[in-house]
Amino acid sequence: MISPTVFFVAIVSSMLINNVVLMRFLGVCPFLGVSKKTESALGMSLAVMFVMVISSILTYLVYHLVLEPFGIEYIFIIAFILIIASLVQLVEMAIKKFSKKLYKGLGIYLPLIVTNCAILGVAESNIRDGLASEYGFGGGLQVAIVTAFGAALGFALIMFAFSSIRERLDHANVPESWKGVPVSLVTAGIMALAFLGLGGIV
Amino acid sequence: MEPFIAIITVAVIITIYLGTYMLNKKVPAPYEKIDTETCSACTNYACGVKQQFSEER
Numbered sequence A: 001m002i003s004p005t006v007f008f009v010a011i012v013s014s015m016l017i018n019n020v021v022l023m024r025f026l027g028v029c030p031f032l033g034v035s036k037k038t039e040s041a042l043g044m045s046l047a048v049m050f051v052m053v054i055s056s057i058l059t060y061l062v063y064h065l066v067l068e069p070f071g072i073e074y075i076f077i078i079a080f081i082l083i084i085a086s087l088v089q090l091v092e093m094a095i096k097k098f099s100k101k102l103y104k105g106l107g108i109y110l111p112l113i114v115t116n117c118a119i120l121g122v123a124e125s126n127i128r129d130g131l132a133s134e135y136g137f138g139g140g141l142q143v144a145i146v147t148a149f150g151a152a153l154g155f156a157l158i159m160f161a162f163s164s165i166r167e168r169l170d171h172a173n174v175p176e177s178w179k180g181v182p183v184s185l186v187t188a189g190i191m192a193l194a195f196l197g198l199g200g201i202v
Numbered sequence B: 001m002e003p004f005i006a007i008i009t010v011a012v013i014i015t016i017y018l019g020t021y022m023l024n025k026k027v028p029a030p031y032e033k034i035d036t037e038t039c040s041a042c043t044n045y046a047c048g049v050k051q052q053f054s055e056e057r
Helices: A004-017 A028-033 A038-067 A073-098 A100-109 A111-115 A117-128 A131-170 A181-196 B002-026 B048-056
Strands: none
Touching (some): A004 A131, A028 A100, A028 A111, A028 A131, A038 A073, A038 A111, A038 A117, A073 A111, A073 A117, A073 B002, A100 A111, A131 A181
């Protein structure tokens, strides 16, 4: 039985301290590309959350039940990318069917979730951290799910905060040469510095 | 034996991917009249809807 503290530490650590976007610099493409509007940012965060959690479960199972027993761990990146790509196809299908507005808002970034390295990064770190050897197969899976959920929540938090700031910046008196991407990158840098202050809590 | 299992594993996952891809392609993309000149839903230059409209023009 895993202590609830482990889950708490996993979720806080992956959400705030090791935030995928601002601390590990993964998933920066959708972070900058789909953060113009809060609605699109939240839609993207939900899609990423779904793909991240499900892909973490599947990749964990595939790694420990197929790749490791047969000694073919070396193909894990190919296998993980294909699993993530399949999940993205399912998500795209669901969004096409149920939310036309979100489908248009996400645009090219929806299929590009496949290349969102945050998802592959979280799946890979779950394996690299040796959760199965530390907590057992079932326990490791639970911690992997919580870690992936925390990372997705951290991604959603940053997307929401950044899109809100960008919406405000649209109406701010920004110098002409700083408008658009330059001021967005400076804002992202300041946010990353703020998150750096959370390091060492856990 | 190992390389053979690796190839089989990748082949199975590729088959699953192709299955989901085909399913996704069968679902039609939402299409409705939008004013692409004033559309602010997407600022992406590679937006598929915008490209489709520019080709129609």
